[in-house]
Amino acid sequence: MAIHGATVLRVCRAVLGPSDADDAWSETFLSAMKAYPDLPGDANVEAWLVTIAHRKAIDVTRATARRAVPVAETPDIVTAPAANIRDLDLDADLVEAFAALPIKQKQSVAYHYLAGLPYTDVAAILGGSTDAARRAAADGIATLRRTYPGVTSPEREPR
């Protein structure tokens, strides 16, 4: 179960931002551990965890909205100790562009591209059709490509 920790945290950060992601992650895994005996043996654990994380993220978003009127937009701070400054700037831009996407697009991109779930699973989580999930993800990626053209800068080391 714990081997999916990194993926789920990534998804929580993408959908919620860093400040609420930890709570959503913790609640996801604790309720997954409680619910695990009911999980069918052939279930896809990662899809199941992302489904729980999806619900927790909705709960957290509601709770945050109820709690207070936000004073100012909290900047999304990306902690990447190994990355150099230029990478950090680029990543911060991308995180900002990502955060500005409509929620459905954000979720579709995160669940498909960050968690690696097929669109059928993404659709099951979001409650729409597979085509709708695919379209939302494609729209999200298209927006990111449009608003964030400078990712692959020429001076960057080849990978």
Added chain:
Amino acid sequence: MTTDDVTRELARAFPDNPDHLRELHDRLAAAALQDGVLDVAYRTLDTTVGTLLLAATEQGLVRVAYASENHDTVLQALADRISPRVLHAPSRLDTVATELDEYFSGRRRSFDVPLDWRLSAGFRRTVLNHLAADIGYGHTATYAKVAQLAGNPKAIRAVGTACATNPLPVVVPCHRVVRTDGGIGGYLGGVEAKRTLLTLEAAA
């Protein structure tokens, strides 16, 4: 820029932070312990025979594994055979770790932590029970002698298999079983580890 570029950059923009993840895991382990939903707790311990993996259920110590057994593989096997509710949670293993530390520094001759025998069954388990009960610190017994103790003098090879598949090495002392011809015999942690343990016990 292609879709692949965007997704690769996205994965970079939401990076893994191992330290942070470890912190979250620790918090989760504490909460899971408290709520009684942690089936297997584990930790590692550095010793003179390498890094040991220690795993415990609520019943007791269930697995001790040498690095040569590959700790990831062992954890996966625990998840498959016992429960996927496996977390790094050292607190459940504090006593075991302390006793092992004392053993490796020559200050302890026997272990009195509860053991969970569920990974061993049948004749193998009978053999291991006899090892734990009948062959004391600093002593050795031959495979033939242990077969006799376990009630089946002909099952010498089966004793070898029981030792080779001991889920609780060091604590259940399969290292004290040697060959009739005086040879040290094999060991699941490597012959070098067996020699280290026997030398340690002989010196005390």
